Amino acid sequence: VVSIADLSTVSQRTIMTGTAALLDCLNLCPGLHRQQHASDPNKGEYPAAVAMDSGYVFRIENPATVHYLQKISKTAHLTVVEVTNIANRMSGMDEVWEMLFATANANAISIMAYMIAASLIIAVIVLLILMRDWWGLFVILMLILARTLNVILIRRRSHLGWSGASEYGKSDLLVLLNQDRSVRIQGNIDDVKAVTSGRWLQDMKSFESSVAAVATVLVYLNAALASNATEFGKVLLILLLVVSAGLLAVANQWTKKLQMHGNILE
Secondary structure, three states: OHHHOOOOHHHHHHHHHOOOOHHHHHOOOOOHHHHHHHHOOOOOOOOEEEEOOOOOEEEOOOHHHHHHHHHHOOEOOEEEEEEEEOHHHOOHHHHHHHHHOOOOOOOHHHHHHHHHHHHHHHHHHHHHHHOOOHHHHHHHHHHHHHHHHHHHHHHHHOOOOOOOOOOOOEEEEEEEEOOOEEEEEEEEHHHHHHHHOOOOOOOOOHHHHHHHHHHHHHHHHHHHHHHHOOHHHHHHHHHHHHHHHHHHHHHHHOOOOEEEOOEEEO
8 A cells, every 4th residue: 555655756756857767667666656747846837037138038838947946946035047968968878877877966865865775676576585475576576567667658758849949159047936936047048948948748648648557557456466465575565665765755855956858957
């Protein structure tokens, strides 16, 4: 039953990294079936923004960026955010590593917490095999499959959509959020447009919705089948889910930057 708790830890991780890494498949937390709901974290707010150089007024349409601005801004304060492109500076090995685990916006504490959470599942699988608890092992593998399906869907949906014609020069935006909060976003025009315009997750196609439904059913089916595991196996499963959720929450808390479409906001 713990596995179907509606925690937002997995969704928050998806938002902060702008996608899903392959190593996420080994991070099993309550609420993993709600990862596709990470597309609307801004609570319906689309704040107005004004270009400081031209006076052009528009709205920030990227829900993940709005969520990040809500998180870092303070009432009656002006917060300055710099947009830096990292995609153009990545080597081939850097790109491979980013597919496995998003490190561009991470620090030592968040990396350590994330890696410990990912390694816990290996230890639990080994223990279940040694105990010959095949039902417990089957439940773990079902959760990994559900998590993998969600990771694949997020990676498919998180590609950069159309953000306007390419422009040269610097951008300087003043964003006005509710509760009298203001944020100034600075960076190259194309980079700023990439993180402010459009949706960061594309709408799911019909077959993608079907895959997401299968992943959700697997999680709920897991809750029913877990009762067949041994008592010690059940304890291991509960500890795995609870401790992994705590470690991933620590990783999220210490991730201070937003990674989005090859850019870092800080």
